[in-house]
Amino acid sequence: MSQSYLQQSEAVRARFERLKAREVILEVQGLGKAYAAPQGQVTALKGIDLRIHRREFVCVIGPSGCGKSTLIRILAGLEQASSGEVLLDGQPVTGPGKDRGMVFQGYTLFPWLNVLRNVMFGLETQGASRHEAQAQARQWLDLVGLSAFAHHFPHQLSGGMKQRVAIARALAIQPRILLMDEPFGALDAQTRARMQAHLLEIWKNIDITVLFITHDLDEAIFLADRILVLKAHPGEVQELIEVPVPRPRSAAQVGSPEFQATKARLEALIHPPQAASDAAAPDDVVPHLIRFTHVSDNVE
């Protein structure tokens, strides 16, 4: 029989025990969010409970519309919950704060500031002197491997480099948790893989807890300690999976039995067998397809 994703080696089990013994940084209790929509109320999130420990790496995955972005926006304090509570270090989150760093998919650097000034920005708004902000920003640029690009402007950088600056900028204010919403979604596969390895290297070297949203199953397994799987309509917790793949992680592990078992479980949760959705669809309804191209313009 093939390996189960629930099976953990002794080392992995011991690591989870150590991880769970650490303090809880982020606690989400009975979180719900309903939006008013023209067709009635939409329940984006319902009864979400989650506890994330210090220096844990949690990925959130789920089908489109399961409330991933809503969740991260509430955690960031950009959106109000309809019910429940979010506690960061035991304190309720009521709005944005410097205890949370954000990195989004779109490149959110200030185009008119060079790389160094982009990283200095948050430090200066927090009251650091120009000199102090510059010294600290240089250290963060060093950490993301971009010291040589301090005086470049965002338009002179590749997509991956821009996201490294965004990570340096988010980390510079020394948040308790880094909230990442599909940060590598716009990158090509090769750059994306490099950024994943790079992010793990950064995470290893500093005291930061990460909550990372992704659509990509491989990315979630490669990065996470635990994966929160949400389901849609309403957005509820389907399962919180402990990733059995040992650390340190490397690309070579993708073929390992524990990686494959975890991927199979995620596939089953996110893309349930066709029969289930077929049963819900009346099979006597033939969709009416409109042909937009010229009839002779065949693609088959």
Ligand SMILES: Nc1ncnc2c1ncn2[C@@H]1O[C@H](COP(=O)(O)OP(=O)(O)OP(=O)(O)O)[C@@H](O)[C@H]1O
């Ligand atoms: N401002 C809004 N007003 C009304 N409905 C909304 C609003 N924002 C989100 N929703 C609805 O809430 C649900 C969850 O949306 P959300 O964007 O959080 O999901 P998601 O998992 O991030 O989706 P995707 O993977 O496609 O980005 C969806 O049904 C969406 O249509």
